[in-house]
Amino acid sequence: MHWARAFAESTIGKKIFMAASGVILVGFVLVHMTGNLLMFQGPAAINHYSAFLKSSAPLLWAVRITLLVSVAVHIGSAWSLTLVARAARPARYARHHAQVSTWGARSMRTGGVLLFGFIVFHLLHLTTGNVHPEFSPSDVYGNVVVGLRMPVVAAFYVVAMIALGLHLAHGVSSLFQTLGLNHPHWNPIRHRLAIVLAVLVFTGFSTIPLAVAFGVLR
């Protein structure tokens, strides 16, 4: 198995792990966002959907474990590659002008750390309820409305979704390149797909804290 080890230890291998886990996480984000929008159909719709997701414990845990492993692989590769990159340039330039770097590319690392913090908070807030004022396991609708009523919490959710949008704007087009799919026919499409997904995901998720903040959902 030394080939597998050599692959996993190479910088390209780590990038491929990051891209592959990213694909799984993007898939989750899209499903999660679509499910969340049931909030606008009223308490019955979202609570029924939640009960449906939890109806099979083995399936639920299979999905949860897949996601946890993906997050671990994604962060582990990012962490390792960041250390390699830091070590690769010990002395900084007195003057350095980046020419083509996008906000998405620049914010991958800090935005990624912010997103990790958000995920931990979000799980404690609306999955386990540890940091929620009045958590009820069966009433998702009530949990969301009560949980996002504090402006600071709602603002944190929106800021985290800006970070997620930027992360996807770079990550979704970047993953094709990392997986070796670079072709002049498809490059404009993958760049556009990344922007469309970034805007879609940001908008889809942010409407909920904003709707609670402005009293549309109550």
Place this chain on the structure above:
Amino acid sequence: MRITLRVWRQLGPTDPGRLETRDVPDVSPDMSFLEMLDVVNEGLIAAGETPIAFDHDCREGICGACSMMINGVPHGPNRATTTCQLHMRTFRDGDTIVVEPWRAKAFPVVRDLVVDRSALDRIISAGGFIGVSTGSAADANATPIPKTVADRAMDSAQCIGCGACVAACPNASAMLFTAAKVVHLGLLPQGQPERYRRVLSMVRQMDLEEFGGCTNFGECQDACPKEINVAVIGRMNADFLKASLSNRDEAA
């Protein structure tokens, strides 16, 4: 033209180094950047001081020796231009120009603006070659190669190994350099026998030299004086993945 030069001076690999400010009053707009440095150095020698050390060789943009960071951009502000082909008319009278060596752990500073780029040579040694039969040279047209393939191989082969991609990369990654070499040989029929072994050993050497990884910023492509496209990195990633999954070791 009169310019102010802020240039990196470093006595040797262990010296911490510093930026030194010099007034250069007698610059002709028609000078190349290296000729401007030559004039500065003649002045330094006449005054009994040590000239600024910098790498240069062909001075016609094809050797890749003249490598320096000019105002925070490898080879200065012009596109597809090496430092030797950069003319002083690019700058304005009274400009301050900051000149620094490439910054990467894999490129230790030898002196002033000169860095040791042997790491790139070692990546080439690891696999940037093809096997050929000895004897008289084969007919150049004996192997048919589609024009689009030949053109893409030629685009990659333009790499002069200057290291601007590493210098511009926020991660000090040598992916564009390595990929240009891997793709140049890997596209052509003559490069097929070693294709998958090549990508594995060149990437291994690239990592051993302690370059950073690629995060798809695209700064390398913009800095490359030969305009090598990051598409070569995508192709190298694909070859590396395929080689990792399927390459067989030679029987002992």
